[in-house]
Amino acid sequence: xxxxxxxxxxxxxxxxxxxxxxxxxxxxxxxxxxxxxxxxxxxxxxxxxxxxxxxxxxxxxxxxxxxxxxxxxxxxxxxxxxxxxxxxxxxxxxxxxxxxxxxxxxxxxxxxxxxxxxxxxxxxxxxxxxxxxxxxxxxxxxxxxxxxxxxxxxxxxxxxxxxxxxxxxxxxxxxxxxxxxxxxxx
Numbered sequence: 281x282x283x284x285x286x287x288x289x290x291x292x293x294x295x296x297x298x299x300x301x302x303x304x305x306x307x308x309x310x311x312x313x314x315x316x317x318x319x320x321x322x323x324x325x326x327x328x329x330x331x332x333x334x335x336x337x338x339x340x341x342x343x344x345x346x347x348x349x350x351x352x353x354x355x356x357x358x359x360x361x362x363x364x365x366x367x368x369x370x371x372x373x374x375x376x377x378x379x380x381x382x383x384x385x386x387x388x389x390x391x392x393x394x395x396x397x398x399x400x401x402x403x404x405x406x407x408x409x410x411x412x413x414x415x416x417x418x419x420x421x422x423x424x425x426x427x428x429x430x431x432x433x434x435x436x437x438x439x440x441x442x443x444x445x446x447x448x449x450x451x452x453x454x455x456x457x458x459x460x461x462x463x464x465x466x
Contacts, residue, residue, distance in 0.1 A: 350412030350422040353444055353451060358405040365395050365403070371453050379457045391456070400430035405438075419454070420444040425461075437461030 343351075353371075360367050369392045372378075378385040378394065385391050407426040415421045422442040429435050443455035 344412075344414070346414040346420045347412040349444065349451060350420045350442075351410065353420075353442065353453070354407065354410055354422055354424055357442070357453075358407065362404055365398070366392070368392065368395055372456075373447060373452050373454065376453055377455050381459060400433075403428060403430045415443065418446055420451075 357368070357371060360371075369388055372388040372391050374387050374389075376386070376388060376391060378391045380394055383394075385394050405426055405428050407424055409425045411423045413421045420443075422444065424438075424440045424442075426438055426440075427435050428438050438461055439459050441455070441457040442453050444451050445454045
């Protein structure tokens with residue numbers, strides 16, 4: 281998987297976001313960690329053009345392409361975080377930004393230093409809901425709501441937002457914002 285999260289490759293198509301819809305052109309682009317069968321029906325659907333009401337839906341999964349990318353990334357991120365969070369560096373670049381509970385970090389080294397310094401031995405994430413949207417510059421915006429359990433502490437809610445960008449045929453997280461869902465009632 282080289283040094284960044286690589287979500288597979290589809291030859292012959294480059295995706296660009298323009299006014300909330302995707303258009304196909306003739307280049308190489310990484311899309312998902314799993315292979316897409318390039319059926320004639322799928323390719324014909326790409327050539328037909330898109331309107332805002334018919335955003336690119338993959339006929340294989342009946343979900344928009346950006347949702348497939350977002351879901352794949354989110355699943356990989358939390359699986360890796362729960363197993364060995366020190367391996368998350370492959371998902372960030374030297375220009376990535378993280379805001380953790382209001383504290384900003386910039387660059388892969390600073391982000392990984394923060395993640396490695398978190399004061400727990402084990403963690404388990406459970407995703408309650410996730411939403412994904414296409415964003416300018418062929419990016420994918422992913423919002424996650426869930427619960428986490430660290431060591432022997434009680435379960436806590438959390439929110440996390442990712443901005444994913446394709447960089448050199450690999451999907452990386454350019455922006456990451458995390459907050460625990462804690463509420464104080466007076």
